[in-house]
Structure formats: C-alpha cells, structure tokens
Ligand code: PLP
C-alpha cells in the first residue's frame with residue numbers, strides 16, 4: 286500500500302547531530318545544531334525555570350483543555366515582551382496573540398491563515414534562511430521565493446539589493462524577515478536599515494512576517510525586538526512568530542506565540558477569531574505545562590529579573606566565544622584574512638564562508654562539525670574547545 290511513498294531524507298541538521306554522537310573522537314566539537322549550550326557544553330536548565338516549576342508543582346491541579354488561543358497571562362506576557370509594556374499597540378488591544386507550539390507553530394498557523402485569506406499571495410524569504418521557513422510556507426500551499434540578503438564578499442548584508450528586490454514585489458506579497466540574530470548568517474539589519482525598509486513595506490502594501498526566535502541573544506531583550514516595535518510604531522500591520530525554545534532553554538516544551546498587529550481592536554478580535562479556527566483545524570488546543578512555567582517567569586517581577594540576567598549571561602558567553610575565536614584566528618593569519626565578521630554578526634550563528642569541502646575537512650580531519658553551508662553555531666564553543674576550533678579552521682583555510 287505504501288510503495289509509492291518515498292523515503293524521508295531526514296533533516297540535514299539532525300542527521301549531522303547523529304553523526305556527531307556516533308563519532309568516537311574525544312575532542313569532537315558540535316557547532317551544527319542551533320541550540321544554546323553553556324560553558325560546560327551542557328543544555329542549561331535555567332534557575333528561573335526551575336524556580337517557577339518548583340512553585341507550580343505545589344499546586345499543579347487539574348489539566349483541563351486550554352482555550353484554543355492559549356493561556357491569557359502567557360499571551361499578555363508575549364505582547365509585553367515583544368512590543369514593550371507601554372506600547373500603544375498593546376494598550377489599545379490591536380494585537381491578536383495566540384500561544385503556539387514553538388516558533389514553528391506560530392509560523393504554521395500564520396501561514397495557514399494567510400493562505401486562506403490572501404490566497405494569491407506568495408512569500409519571499411531571505412537568501413539564505415532557516416530551511417524550515419520555505420518548508421512551512423510551501424506546506425501551507427504558498428509559493429516561496431527569495432530576496433537577496435547575505436553578501437559573501439563582505440560577510441554582511443546586501444541591503445541595497447534587498448530593498449530594490451522588495452520594491453518590485455506584487456502588492457500584498459508576504460515578506461519573511463528575521464527580527465534579529467539571523468539564522469543562518471548572523472547578519473541583521475541596523476536600526477537605520479529597518480527605518481529605510483518601512484516605507485517600502487508600506488508603499489508596496491507588503492505583508493511582513495517577522496520571525497523572532499532568538500530574543501535576548503543579540504543585544505538585549507528590548508534591543509532585539511527593535512524591528513517589531515518600529516513596524517508597530519509606523520502603523521504597519523504585520524505578523525510576528527516568537528519562540529521561547531532558545532531563550533528559556535525549553536526546546537521540547539514547544540512554547541511560542543503568534544501575534545498579528547492590526548489597525549484597531551475590532552480587527553484584532555476578528556483576526557484572533559480566525560486564528561483560533563486555524564488552530565482548531567490543526568491541533569485543536571495547545572499544551573499546558575511549558576506555557577504555565579513561562580507565564581509564571583514572565584509575570585513575576587523577581588523571576589523576570591532573574592531570567593533577564595540569565596539571557597544576558599547566555600548572550601555574553603556567546604560574545605566572549607566570538608571574541609576569543611577572532612583573537613586566535615587574527616594571531617594566526619596576521620591580517621592576511623579578515624575574520625571581523627565573527628564579532629559583527631549577532632546571535633548564535635555565523636556564516637564562516639567555509640565551502641563544502643572545507644566543512645568536510647573540518648569534520649573528517651579535526652572532528653569539528655559545522656552545517657554544510659558553512660554555518661557555525663557559536664554556542665557550541667567553550668573555553669576548553671575554542672582554541673582547537675580556531676586551529677582547525679586555520680588548518681583548513683591555510
Ligand atoms: N525560526 C528560526 C529562525 C529558528 O531558527 C527556529 C528554530 O531554531 C525557529 C523559528 C523555530 O523555533 P521552535 O523550535 O520554537 O519551533
């Protein structure tokens with residue numbers, strides 16, 4: 286009966302993780318999957334999360350179905366975190382927010398909604414982007430194409446080409462944007478560039494869909510949400526999918542949100558209603574545990590302050606690793622090659638510019654695992670392995 290079903294090739298990043306786990310070399314280093322590891326190379330359990338769970342475990346109570354849109358306190362906290370507590374769009378009730386199954390769930394619910402109510406619209410994603418962006422939108426029945434983004438010549442952004450390309454899109458096209466800590470390149474728009482993008486979005490009547498999966502890993506919780514706030518300030522109506530997987534180190538709990546910024550409260554109510562219908566058709570209602578924990582942390586001033594510090598510590602650790610890697614490489618190459626991109630790029634990832642053959646040599650000869658594209662996840666670096674990684678990079682680049 287299933288002879289026509291082709292085998293699944295597997296997710297390339299997860300396949301790499303399996304190869305890494307099977308690698309017997311003791312000095313092996315995983316810089317592939319986009320997950321935050323601490324200075325000991327472990328997946329952290331944040332003290333804020335542990336404290337919230339301990340408090341919750343005392344009165345865990347019954348587990349009814351949640352409302353389709355999720356826990357009310359969680360949703361309110363998402364809005365404050367993304368847009369800022371005092372933001373006019375939050376206060377006026379013109380944002381429709383649901384609890385979703387991770388950032389991926391937010392993207393999928395948003396994509397289904399857009400497919401139904403903007404049936405002719407295609408989606409444009411950055412070149413390159415997270416592989417699953419294309420897969421999720423195509424899976425929802427939208428056509429996905431890309432706009433210029435990363436410039437291999439500079440290790441930065443080709444903003445002029447990006448803008449020119451968006452400026453000729455059909456009206457009501459969907460534009461997927463990374464708020465900060467771009468995956469896979471680490472290359473973000475500056476504040477000035479966001480401000481320059483806004484008139485193009487407005488004049489072309491484009492529908493921005495902002496993905497914010499690494500809030501706190503770039504420059505700070507508020508700083509990393511700059512794009513969302515700038516768009517909302519400018520009166521742009523848009524979608525935002527946020528993930529708590531990384532900044533709470535709660536990957537398996539599948540916590541995130543989808544927020545749609547509308548013109549007014551009435552529109553937001555209507556949009557929320559149809560988003561609920563979309564969820565109902567997909568998985569009916571979201572799960573309880575992770576959202577209760579996150580809601581507790583975000584709504585309790587002391588736990589929130591603790592969590593803010595924890596996100597700062599994760600961010601600073603990644604920065605320190607970027608700087609250390611740069612220092613060792615600079616010393617090796619004495620100006621013969623520019624590695625400045627390592628500290629200009631933000632978040633967990635850097636595009637190293639290593640080609641497939643060099644990535645293969647890193648893995649085969651040095652037990653250092655990067656994604657085939659040359660993407661490096663900096664959070665896999667520790668004080669114990671950063672020098673080995675730098676020496677290995679130097680060896681394959683020599
Ligand atoms: N968006 C980007 C850019 C990501 O890198 C990821 C996951 O790594 C996600 C969305 C999805 O996050 P989640 O695991 O919460 O679904």
Ligand code: TYF
Nearest residue numbers: 296298299317318319320468
């Ligand atoms: O880009 C990454 O590495 C993260 C983690 O199937 C990830 O998005 C990778 C693959 C996958 C799920 C999550």
